[in-house]
Amino acid sequence: MDFTIDFTKEQIEAIENVLEEELIELGVQSIILMDLAGNVIVNLDSGETNHDVFSLAALAAGNYGAVSAMANIIGEQEFSLLFHKGEEESIHFSKVVEDLLLLTIFNKNVSLGFLRLKVAEAIKRIQLLV
Amino acid sequence: MALINPKKREVQVKIVYYGPGRGGKTTNLEYINRKFKKRILSEMVTVKTYGDRTLFFDFLPFDMGEIKGHSIKIQLYTVPGQVKYNATRRLVLRGVDGIVFVADSMDLRREMNIRSLQNLKENLESFNKNMLNLPLVMQYNKRDLSEEGIPILPVETLQKDLNSHLKAPYFPASAVSGENVTATMKKIIALTVSSLRKKLE
Ligand SMILES: Nc1nc2c(ncn2[C@@H]2O[C@H](COP(=O)(O)OP(=O)(O)OP(=O)(O)O)[C@@H](O)[C@H]2O)c(=O)[nH]1
Ligand SMILES: [Mg+2]
Numbered sequence: 001m002d003f004t005i006d007f008t009k010e011q012i013e014a015i016e017n018v019l020e021e022e023l024i025e026l027g028v029q030s031i032i033l034m035d036l037a038g039n040v041i042v043n044l045d046s047g048e049t050n051h052d053v054f055s056l057a058a059l060a061a062g063n064y065g066a067v068s069a070m071a072n073i074i075g076e077q078e079f080s081l082l083f084h085k086g087e088e089e090s091i092h093f094s095k096v097v098e099d100l101l102l103l104t105i106f107n108k109n110v111s112l113g114f115l116r117l118k119v120a121e122a123i124k125r126i127q128l129l130v
Numbered sequence: 131m132a133l134i135n136p137k138k139r140e141v142q143v144k145i146v147y148y149g150p151g152r153g154g155k156t157t158n159l160e161y162i163n164r165k166f167k168k169r170i171l172s173e174m175v176t177v178k179t180y181g182d183r184t185l186f187f188d189f190l191p192f193d194m195g196e197i198k199g200h201s202i203k204i205q206l207y208t209v210p211g212q213v214k215y216n217a218t219r220r221l222v223l224r225g226v227d228g229i230v231f232v233a234d235s236m237d238l239r240r241e242m243n244i245r246s247l248q249n250l251k252e253n254l255e256s257f258n259k260n261m262l263n264l265p266l267v268m269q270y271n272k273r274d275l276s277e278e279g280i281p282i283l284p285v286e287t288l289q290k291d292l293n294s295h296l297k298a299p300y301f302p303a304s305a306v307s308g309e310n311v312t313a314t315m316k317k318i319i320a321l322t323v324s325s326l327r328k329k330l331e
Binding site for chain 2 (some may be wrong): 006007008009012035037038039040041052055058059061065066069
């Protein structure tokens, strides 16, 4: 198994559009589409934040891998919701397809329920593009 | 495999420092982080446990400039060397483009080097990768210890134990003093980037 997914410029732009429409408009601060090697494929933000996305992606890949391995040990395929809640900012992880993760960083102005709905929408649309 | 973003014309290259526990992988990255401060735009990320051992990995992103109109982002990682952390080692190896094997020159560590290299081979095989086809550099670290009278393995012995089949470029080094740390890094970057050139054309 190898982890490279080659994207064309058109694919990247189409994915950016989806993320813009579904998530940036919802008020999400920052979105990273990444692979499980820790590579950043698409990064969008609302312009209010300036996170170190490469370090975030490296840690998120490790974190996701570790949690998936925990799921396997207790006999689960995976945990469907990965969510870290902070005072101000929270992080939500979702698998898009095998090897692709969507990381969403949002603040308390965005409700988790609504975010999950929108993330699911976005993922459905991205699955048709990759 | 490196990730190429045709829109931003950016390539992300993943290089992993592998080797037995306490061999000096983290010390290599710390030296690079100090020496190239200007080209490193973010903080080094380290996930450490009690006693400074790497629990998950260290991560150091590094801007390399442009090749064929693409900006090259080198991502240096270390694995945790302790035997018990194999599951996390495998996670870090995902999508690796090039490897530095940091061997410990101390006499006492001879077996551990050999076992760690074997472990690398097995982990790569679990991703259907063959060590012979992957850019690899050997580093024989802690050469400085001989000056303190601590017995170290001759380079010939390390070569015979670890590199007789692989025939990778190798460097005797000292990660604490920085000797050949940059040379090791430059070599692995050169090998890895040249293996990518074709893809960028
Ligand atoms: N004398 C000497 N000591 C070194 C050298 N390189 C590393 N050390 C020391 O060896 C110890 C372990 O170094 P680390 O860089 O933490 O080793 P590591 O390979 O990252 O170890 P793990 O994270 O457990 O896999 C530290 O005390 C270092 O100071 C070297 O070239 N010479
Ligand atoms: Mg370490």
